[in-house]
Amino acid sequence: MILRTPLAAGHQMQLQLQLLLLPSVLLLVLHLLLCDAKTVNPGDGMQVQHHQMTAEPGLPEPRAYMPDAQHLDFVYHDHEELTRFLRATSARYPNLTALYSIGKSIQGRDLWVMVVSSSPYEHMVGKPDVKYVGNIHGNEPVGREMLLHLIQYFVTSYSSDQYVKWLLDNTRIHILPTMNPDGYAVSKEGTCDGGQGRYNARGFDLNRNFPDYFKQNNKRGQPETDSVKDWISKIQFVLSGSLHGGALVASYPYDNTPNSRLLKGICRSSALCAMFQTYSAAPSLTPDDDVFKHLSLVYARNHAKMSRGVACKSATPAFENGITNGAAWYPLTGGMQDYNYVWYGCMEITLEISCCKFPPAYELKKYWEDNQLSLIKFLAEAHRGVQGFVFDPAGMPIERASIKIKGRDVGFQTTKYGEFWRILLPGYYKVEVFAEGFAPREVEFVIVEQHPTLLNVTLQPSKYLVASGTSTSTKSSTVNRRVTGKLQLSPE
Numbered sequence: 085m086i087l088r089t090p091l092a093a094g095h096q097m098q099l100q101l102q103l104l105l106l107p108s109v110l111l112l113v114l115h116l117l118l119c120d121a122k123t124v125n126p127g128d129g130m131q132v133q134h135h136q137m138t139a140e141p142g143l144p145e146p147r148a149y150m151p152d153a154q155h156l157d158f159v160y161h162d163h164e165e166l167t168r169f170l171r172a173t174s175a176r177y178p179n180l181t182a183l184y185s186i187g188k189s190i191q192g193r194d195l196w197v198m199v200v201s202s203s204p205y206e207h208m209v210g211k212p213d214v215k216y217v218g219n220i221h222g223n224e225p226v227g228r229e230m231l232l233h234l235i236q237y238f239v240t241s242y243s244s245d246q247y248v249k250w251l252l253d254n255t256r257i258h259i260l261p262t263m264n265p266d267g268y269a270v271s272k273e274g275t276c277d278g279g280q281g282r283y284n285a286r287g288f289d290l291n292r293n294f295p296d297y298f299k300q301n302n303k304r305g306q307p308e309t310d311s312v313k314d315w316i317s318k319i320q321f322v323l324s325g326s327l328h329g330g331a332l333v334a335s336y337p338y339d340n341t342p343n344s345r346l347l348k349g350i351c352r353s354s355a356l357c358a359m360f361q362t363y364s365a366a367p368s369l370t371p372d373d374d375v376f377k378h379l380s381l382v383y384a385r386n387h388a389k390m391s392r393g394v395a396c397k398s399a400t401p402a403f404e405n406g407i408t409n410g411a412a413w414y415p416l417t418g419g420m421q422d423y424n425y426v427w428y429g430c431m432e433i434t435l436e437i438s439c440c441k442f443p444p445a446y447e448l449k450k451y452w453e454d455n456q457l458s459l460i461k462f463l464a465e466a467h468r469g470v471q472g473f474v475f476d477p478a479g480m481p482i483e484r485a486s487i488k489i490k491g492r493d494v495g496f497q498t499t500k501y502g503e504f505w506r507i508l509l510p511g512y513y514k515v516e517v518f519a520e521g522f523a524p525r526e527v528e529f530v531i532v533e534q535h536p537t538l539l540n541v542t543l544q545p546s547k548y549l550v551a552s553g554t555s556t557s558t559k560s561s562t563v564n565r566r567v568t569g570k571l572q573l574s575p576e
């Protein structure tokens with residue numbers, strides 16, 4: 085709020101000013117309560133700041149959803165209706181939403197992404213971007229509808245729900261409700277199993293269509309996959325969830341394994357196969373296994389029943405606490421979550437949220453009630469761990485500095501503002517920072533439960549700077565692949 089007060093302001097003007105200032109004083113107090121910042125400076129070009137960002141403990145839980153205050157029915161929305169809803173919402177909430185398309189499906193349907201944030205049009209420097217992807221399998225559309233309801237919930241409760249306000253003020257949330265609109269168009273409501281509509285219009289399974297870390301993936305890249313790859317190469321997403329149906333479990337990387345000899349992904353519905361897998365599939369663990377387990381548990385435990393780990397059918401597996409390692413369930417090549425993690429350091433997990441792939445619409449309200457809290461609280465996890473900037477001695481940000489947490493050899497890179505984020509559980513860590521033309525650096529830091537650790541790292545130019553004519557235009561994915569070259573494969 086900018087108040088320009090003429091010197092000759094009269095009594096009435098002062099009164100108005102006081103009335104105007106009162107709410108901002110209250111806001112300031114609230115801000116101080118929420119953002120109680122304590123600064124520690126260990127010196128030597130490195131600064132650690134502890135800064136209250138997580139919602140807990142100050143804020144109440146997000147409120148329960150009130151359907152009658154909404155204008156989004158619990159029915160399935162076809163592509164036209166989905167488009168209309170997103171357009172209407174972005175027109176009605178221009179300060180909280182922005183709508184963009186990351187490309188088109190084979191049949192020309194837009195792959196819409198809705199950003200929900202108090203800064204919808206611009207990245208907030210220092211604050212994380214996160215995402216949800218729905219409906220990568222066209223015949224698993226519960227997630228697609230849940231994401232529409234999530235958008236609706238965010239925009240309608242921003243001004244009344246402190247948790248939502250905090251989340252949207254500190255996070256940019258990108259929501260792609262459907263990654264496979266063509267598959268959805270040929271799917272049938274009420275069909276719980278089977279493959280019709282799972283694939284894109286050319287018959288490709290989009291969750292087998294990404295480059296793979298463990299195996300050569302020879303599948304031809306599809307426009308839907310290429311659009312998503314392009315999208316995640318441009319925005320450094322910190323956290324992500326991909327919504328599926330057909331099971332009730334939060335599944336985390338890796339989905340693939342260096343030794344997936346016998347098992348094929350199809351092996352999922354027959355009883356014999358499930359039994360066989362129980363005894364044969366081995367987990368394929370990432371160096372961030374503790375974090376992935378935690379993220380999956382956050383989803384499962386905030387869900388109405390996922391963490392009970394009850395099998396959908398007698399022939400399908402029951403998952404302890406409602407979570408599983410992807411490969412331990414069944415290995416697959418070309419999945420999206422491994423790609424997000426290995427190429428970009430984005431922590432993506434797969435959320436299987438309905439036993440029936442395409443349940444009847446009258447069950448959607450129940451699904452929303454079951455998933456609402458999980459969907460919100462999972463995103464808040466982006467505010468756990470370490471975040472900061474990498475600078476040169478002049479205080480200019482260093483873009484594409486490579487960062488690794490020691491012992492977790494899946495690297496990631498700074499943004500053009502020099503920012504980085506990494507979700508970590510409480511403990512002592514060391515970060516290694518490399519950038520071309522600078523001396524590498526190791527910095528120790530501590531993570532606590534209550535708030536993220538802010539860590540700025542300044543790099544010094546390397547002493548023996550050769551006239552650097554070498555190309556620095558390597559694509560970030562290539563660089564990241566190089567960073568991950570030392571990836572420790574799971575023992576087994």
Ligand SMILES: *[C@@H]1O[C@H](CO)[C@@H](O)[C@H](O)[C@H]1NC(C)=O
Nearest residue numbers: 123131132133473538539540
């Ligand atoms: C880290 O750098 C950012 C960006 O310049 C700045 O806003 C922040 O205050 C710095 N934090 C510390 C602890 O110095």
Ligand SMILES: *[C@@H]1O[C@H](CO)[C@@H](O)[C@H](O)[C@H]1NC(C)=O
Nearest residue numbers: 085174175176177178179180
């Ligand atoms: C959006 O924000 C601007 C500036 O804060 C405000 O003037 C305007 O009323 C807001 N618009 C809506 C629709 O909330």
Ligand SMILES: [Zn+2]
Nearest residue numbers: 221224328329
């Ligand atoms: Zn699926």
